[in-house]
Amino acid sequence: MSRVVLVTGAASGIGAGLAAHFIKIGDQVVALDMNQAGLGALAERLHDPNLLPAVADVTDDARLEKALADAAARFGHPEVLVNNAGTTGGPRATTLHETPPEVIDRVLDVNLRAVIRLSAAVLPAMLERRRGVIVNIASVAGLVAFPSRAAYSITKAAVIQVTRAIAADYGHKGIRSVALCPGMIDTPMTHWRLAEPRLREEVLARIPQRAIGTVSDVVAAAAFFASDEASYCNGAAIPIDGGYLAI
Ligand SMILES: NC(=O)c1ccc[n+]([C@@H]2O[C@H](COP(=O)([O-])OP(=O)(O)OC[C@H]3O[C@@H](n4cnc5c(N)ncnc54)[C@H](O)[C@@H]3O)[C@@H](O)[C@H]2O)c1
Numbered sequence: 001m002s003r004v005v006l007v008t009g010a011a012s013g014i015g016a017g018l019a020a021h022f023i024k025i026g027d028q029v030v031a032l033d034m035n036q037a038g039l040g041a042l043a044e045r046l047h048d049p050n051l052l053p054a055v056a057d058v059t060d061d062a063r064l065e066k067a068l069a070d071a072a073a074r075f076g077h078p079e080v081l082v083n084n085a086g087t088t089g090g091p092r093a094t095t096l097h098e099t100p101p102e103v104i105d106r107v108l109d110v111n112l113r114a115v116i117r118l119s120a121a122v123l124p125a126m127l128e129r130r131r132g133v134i135v136n137i138a139s140v141a142g143l144v145a146f147p148s149r150a151a152y153s154i155t156k157a158a159v160i161q162v163t164r165a166i167a168a169d170y171g172h173k174g175i176r177s178v179a180l181c182p183g184m185i186d187t188p189m190t191h192w193r194l195a196e197p198r199l200r201e202e203v204l205a206r207i208p209q210r211a212i213g214t215v216s217d218v219v220a221a222a223a224f225f226a227s228d229e230a231s232y233c234n235g236a237a238i239p240i241d242g243g244y245l246a247i
Pocket of ligand 1: 008009010011012013014015032033034035038056057058059084085086087088110137138139140181182183184185186187188189190
């Protein structure tokens with residue numbers, strides 16, 4: 001049965017893969033991103049009336065509200081939310097004392113505050129229907145700390161706790177939440193590192209499978225955990241990391 005699925009960060013990488021997957025299986029997809037050109041390219045590529053591109057920065061509450069209202073008018077309220085938009089904070093986001101406060105705030109706003117706000121915004125309609133799934137794209141950096149990526153690691157750990165809080169409070173009301181914790185996935189976020197042979201070797205040496213993950217690896221997991229087949233999976237943080245966390 002067709003669902004209304006809201007994917008944030010849908011213009012690129014994992015989010016674009018998620019939007020394409022949900023469209024392919026017949027869902028109605030709200031693809032939200034602040035990158036208008038990227039969303040335009042996605043819409044052109046998928047060319048499907050079940051795709052509604054929504055240009056918004058996830059930290060902008062007014063734009064989010066409008067995107068949700070537009071989505072409700074076109075398709076109805078989301079039954080599945082994938083909180084995927086995320087940022088490392090860029091090259092200035094390193095250790096705690098060396099990261100400028102405004103960069104820390106931006107990483108917190110995008111990776112954590114927006115996840116909380118958007119989840120809170122879609123929950124009332126889910127509660128009314130006693131049905132809904134919130135999949136949060138966290139990271140292995142939420143389970144161990146990445147050196148020199150303090151703000152990113154902190155927010156991804158907090159997103160795992162948001163997932164548990166949703167499971168704790170709404171599990172008996174038909175709502176589930178799962179956090180996915182990808183390891184190194186080849187997307188525009190990581191490509192600069194993977195394209196550099198020495199850095200790529202360093203990354204590969206730490207992964208038991210000696211392979212970099214693909215967007216499809218994450219999409220397949222998200223598709224499963226968002227589906228009714230995963231109806232007893234709730235509150236978990238699932239690594240998708242080629243064994244990175246096993247050693
Ligand atoms: N690539 C990896 O190795 C990896 C590993 C673990 C977790 N993740 C997580 O997966 C998610 C997707 O990352 P990706 O690798 O596909 O990166 P990406 O850079 O390809 O895509 C991220 C998308 O999010 C959008 N975005 C960023 N900030 C936004 C904002 N404030 N408002 C709206 N949209 C915004 C960007 O425009 C972009 O389209 C992120 O949360 C990231 O932290 C990625």
